[in-house]
Amino acid sequence: GNSVTQMEGPVTLSEEAFLTINCTYTATGYPSLFWYVQYPGEGLQLLLKATKADDKGSNKGFEATYRKETTSFHLEKGSVQVSDSAVYFCALSDAGGYNKLIFGAGTRLAVHP
Amino acid sequence: EAGVTQFPSHSVIEKGQTVTLRCDPISGHDNLYWYRRVMGKEIKFLLHFVKESKQDESGMPNNRFLAERTGGTYSTLKVQPAELEDSGVYFCASSQGMDIRGYGYTFGSGTRLTVV
Numbered sequence: 001g002n003s004v005t006q007m008e009g010p011v012t013l014s015e016e017a018f019l020t021i022n023c024t025y026t027a028t029g030y031p032s033l034f035w036y037v038q039y040p041g042e043g044l045q046l047l048l049k050a051t052k053a054d055d056k057g058s059n060k061g062f063e064a065t066y067r068k069e070t071t072s073f074h075l076e077k078g079s080v081q082v083s084d085s086a087v088y089f090c091a092l093s094d095a096g097g098y099n100k101l102i103f104g105a106g107t108r109l110a111v112h113p
Numbered sequence: 114e115a116g117v118t119q120f121p122s123h124s125v126i127e128k129g130q131t132v133t134l135r136c137d138p139i140s141g142h143d144n145l146y147w148y149r150r151v152m153g154k155e156i157k158f159l160l161h162f163v164k165e166s167k168q169d170e171s172g173m174p175n176n177r178f179l180a181e182r183t184g185g186t187y188s189t190l191k192v193q194p195a196e197l198e199d200s201g202v203y204f205c206a207s208s209q210g211m212d213i214r215g216y217g218y219t220f221g222s223g224t225r226l227t228v229v
Contacts, residue, residue, distance in 0.1 A: 004155070032213070036220075043117065044156075044204065044220035089156060093213045099169060100146065101213060103156035 002027040006090050006104035013080055013111050021075040021107045023064075023090035031092040033057075033066050033073040034101065038087045047075075047088070080111045115139065117221035119205050125227045131193040134224045138187070138207030144168075145188050146208075146218065147180060151201035162188060163211070195228045202226070 048057030050066035164185035
């Protein structure tokens with residue numbers, strides 16, 4: 001079945017460091033891919049998405065490119081801030097039914113001044 | 114616009130007791146979803162309502178879980194009787210349309226359920 005695998009956390013970085021959170025997926029067909037973020041005490045928020053191969057999603061300085069050949073959707077940011085500390089979830093929507101998401105286990109990011 | 118509201122935010126109950134979680138979606142959103150994250154693992158889909166009808170309940174773990182959406186407005190998720198493995202965070206989300214690619218979800222902050 002469809003699944004998403006994320007790198008285990010926590011990831012601890014200093015402010016202004018480069019961030020990569022790896023995400024790979026297994027899916028039939030052509031799923032859409034998403035990154036969601038959960039800040040402390042808040043709900044999940046859509047960070048960015050890509051709906052077809054080679055698309056790049058971007059938002060708030062974060063980027064991720066839909067790589068079909070490597071079945072990956074790695075999240076990157078060039079210079080993290082303390083305010084980026086959160087849990088990040090990679091997800092896909094099933095190409096057979098676009099009404100639900102399949103999530104990874106989440107990666108906790110802690111950024112220190 | 115008010116967001117998706119869930120309550121309680123936290124609940125601690127004993128094994129064997131009953132707990133009811135509530136979700137108020139964004140007004141006008143016909144689609145309502147329940148998900149849960151158990152023991153820091155993946156967030157898993159439980160079910161999807163379109164108005165008051167269950168569109169997809171393929172993720173409901175067993176018959177101890179009962180979801181309702183009376184009148185197509187708020188939804189409740191009842192766990193009866195609760196077991197230790199039901200502990201986790203239960204998320205609700207709503208959307209205008211069914212296609213996640215176009216409409217996206219708005220998630221609530223979740224209810225943290227602890228069964229002791």
